[in-house]
Amino acid sequence: MIYQDQLDFAAMRQYASALKERAKLAGATGEVSAIMLRDRILESSGRCEWCGCNLVGAEIELDHVVSLARGGGHTPANLVVACPDCNRRKAQKHPARFAVEICSESGIRTNLVAKILAQYQVEASRQLPLFAATSDRQKREAADLAEAAKPLPYRWED
Numbered sequence: 672m673i674y675q676d677q678l679d680f681a682a683m684r685q686y687a688s689a690l691k692e693r694a695k696l697a698g699a700t701g702e703v704s705a706i707m708l709r710d711r712i713l714e715s716s717g718r719c720e721w722c723g724c725n726l727v728g729a730e731i732e733l734d735h736v737v738s739l740a741r742g743g744g745h746t747p748a749n750l751v752v753a754c755p756d757c758n759r760r761k762a763q764k765h766p767a768r769f770a771v772e773i774c775s776e777s778g779i780r781t782n783l784v785a786k787i788l789a790q791y792q793v794e795a796s797r798q799l800p801l802f803a804a805t806s807d808r809q810k811r812e813a814a815d816l817a818e819a820a821k822p823l824p825y826r827w828e829d
Contacts, residue, residue, distance in 0.1 A: 674717050674726040674752075683709050690733065694745035701746035708733065708750075715752035720783040721773055722757050732758040736766045736787070751783055767791035 672678075672686060683705035690703060703711075717727040721734075734753040737743030740763045753761070761769040770787040774780055774795035780788075788795060 672731055674712065674715075674729060674731045676713075676717075678709050678712060680705060680709070686733070690745065694739055697739035699739045699743065699745040701744040701749070703745055703747055703750065707747045711747050711750050712752055718752075718781075719754040719757055720751040720781055721753050721761065721769070722777065723779050723781045724754050726752065726754060730755055734758045734761060736783075738763045741765065767793045771795040 672682060687703055687705040687708050690708075694701065694703075711733070712731065715726070715731075717725060719726055719731075732753050732755055733750050734757070735743045735745070736749050736751055738761075739745065743749050757773075760772075764772075766787050767790075770784045770791075771793060773784055774788070780795075787793075
C-alpha cells in the first residue's frame with residue numbers, strides 16, 4: 672500500500688481483512704477495522720514510526736509492535752506504520768531489541784523507539800565506528816594529521 676493523504680477505502684478494507692486473517696491464524700485477540708487502519712496510518716504523518724524515514728508516496732506496511740507470534744494483540748494500539756525495510760528487519764524480534772538496534776545503528780530515537788525504550792527500561796547507545804575520532808583530543812590530532820598531509824604550496828625562488 673502506498674502512503675497518501677487520501678487513502679483508498681476499498682484498499683483499507685482489503686488490508687484490514689488480510690490482517691484479520693493473519694491474526695486469526697496466530698490466535699491473536701482484538702479487532703482492527705478499515706477505519707481504525709486509516710486513522711492509524713494518518714497518525715503516522717507519513718513517516719516510518721521505527722526509523723522516521725519519509726513515506727509520503729512510498730510503500731508502507733503495518734507492523735504489530737509485539738508480533739502476533741509473540742502473543743501481541745491485533746489492536747490499533749499494537750500497530751505502527753513502518754517502511755518495508757524496518758518491518759522485515761524487525762520480523763518477530765522483541766520490540767525493545769529492535770528499538771535498541773535502530774537507536775544503536777543510527778542514533779535515531781523516534782517517539783515509538785523512545786516509548787519502547789522507556790516502557791522496557793532499556794537504554795540504547797550509539798556504537799561509534801571503530802576508527803572514528805571520539806574525543807576532542809583525538810579529533811584535533813586527526814585534523815593535525817590531515818593538515819600535515821596536505822602538499823605544501825610550490826614557491827618559485829630567484
